[in-house]
Each structure stands twice: as C-alpha cells, then as structure tokens.
Amino acid sequence: MDKSKVRIFRKANGKIVIEGPVRLTDEKGNELPHGDTFSLCGCGKSKRMPYCDGSHKEQI
Numbered sequence: 100m101d102k103s104k105v106r107i108f109r110k111a112n113g114k115i116v117i118e119g120p121v122r123l124t125d126e127k128g129n130e131l132p133h134g135d136t137f138s139l140c141g142c143g144k145s146k147r148m149p150y151c152d153g154s155h156k157e158q159i
C-alpha cells in the first residue's frame with residue numbers, strides 16, 4: 100500500500116475506514132487525534148463519535 104495516498108471505504112457493518120495522511124477536525128476546525136488507520140462511525144450508535152467504537156455490533 101502506498102502510505103502517501105488516502106483510501107476511504109465503507110464496510111458492510113457501517114464503519115468508514117480511513118487509511119493514509121488525513122487531517123480530521125471537528126466542526127470548529129479543532130484537530131481530532133487518530134492513527135494512520137482509523138474508523139469513523141457510519142451507523143450512528145457509537146458512544147465515541149465520530150469514531151467507531153464497535154457499538155454497531157450490538158443487537159437492538
């Protein structure tokens with residue numbers, strides 16, 4: 100994988116995986132910490148928004 104390129108994809112379980120050099124901020128422009136690869140919540144159930152915390156696995 101070319102680490103200089105950004106790759107973003109959505110998994111079937113809802114999480115959005117981000118790989119590569121990106122700058123993630125809140126709506127005010129404050130930097131949000133993350134690793135080289137991280138996942139954003141796409142299901143709306145995370146208790147650690149905007150990150151995926153695995154809550155998409157919970158049964159309703």
Ligand code: FES
Pocket residue numbers: 112113114115139140141142143144145150151152153154155156
């Ligand atoms: S996608 Fe994982 S908690 Fe929402």
